[in-house]
């Protein structure tokens with residue numbers, strides 16, 4: 001890392017410590033960060049996002065050694081998952097410790113933790129730790145219910161107008177994964193997926209040797225599982241051949257219907273995840289009323305893509 005980047009990170013850590021908000025890149029999507037122990041700073045996250053107060057925030061930590069500061073009753077299988085997939089696109093939910101206050105957990109008795117896999121995010125977390133900021137609370141850096149930002153420009157467009165002069169956006173390029181982390185409830189005898197992501201059920205079962213309960217809408221209690229979520233302004237139609245003037249997103253081998261406006265042509269499922277949110281934003285920027293999307297088939301990351309698209313299609 002250059003000295004310039006190191007300076008930027010220590011300044012950003014100081015900003016967090018003084019109560020400012022810092023939006024930062026992760027490998028999944030950009031997060032809107034605040035010092036997880038600072039009630040006033042955390043309250044501003046809810047203001048800027050327009051998010052209901054009882055929705056818990058995910059805490060980003062520098063390493064798995066920090067789990068025990070924020071959480072209790074840590075099972076062996078959770079340790080195995082953290083060791084294997086962190087830093088990475090996976091959030092683990094534990095029983096909270098006394099350090100995780102109501103203002104950050106939305107009053108729940110659990111806390112969600114993640115070590116992100118991005119050099120700027122990890123550098124920021126390390127700088128924070130040096131000055132006593134032990135976790136960064138950070139939801140995705142979008143207005144509530146809207147598409148998560150995968151670039152610094154998208155963060156600026158989403159929430160820049162709600163920022164005050166002390167707040168910062170760190171630019172770490174386009175997010176590599178492009179979809180939010182897999183959320184795994186680790187409070188039971190076996191892991192339970194609450195939000196599908198790049199760490200898949202098969203990967204979790206292989207590492208833990210346990211049968212993972214399937215995520216099902218009725219059991220999910222996270223805001224990202226609300227029906228209307230991850231939604232652009234345009235109406236999203238699933239598995240529908242676009243007509244002239246409508247936006248169109250599909251794998252590269254699907255031809256563009258005549259007159260439709262192609263917003264993305266990913267070659268693979270991974271690329272589909274990476275470009276999906278910027279394609280939806282692009283459709284909004286072009287003022288399109290409708291975006292037709294041909295969903296990817298198969299399992300793995302395709303499950304997470306279909307999960308987000310299903311919610312995006314419910315409208316805002």
Ligand code: TXA
Pocket residue numbers: 026028029030031032055056057058091093105108110111112114116138139140141179180181183221222223224225
């Ligand atoms: O990839 C990600 O997870 C990104 C990056 C920035 O790390 N963050 C993210 O945060 O997607 P957010 O707040 O947009 O989505 C996290 C979801 C929310 O739906 C929240 O309600 C849920 O996780 N959540 C957080 N803590 C929880 C808890 N203790 N129990 C249940 N759900 C929780």
Ligand code: MG
Pocket residue numbers: 139140148224
């Ligand atoms: Mg979100």
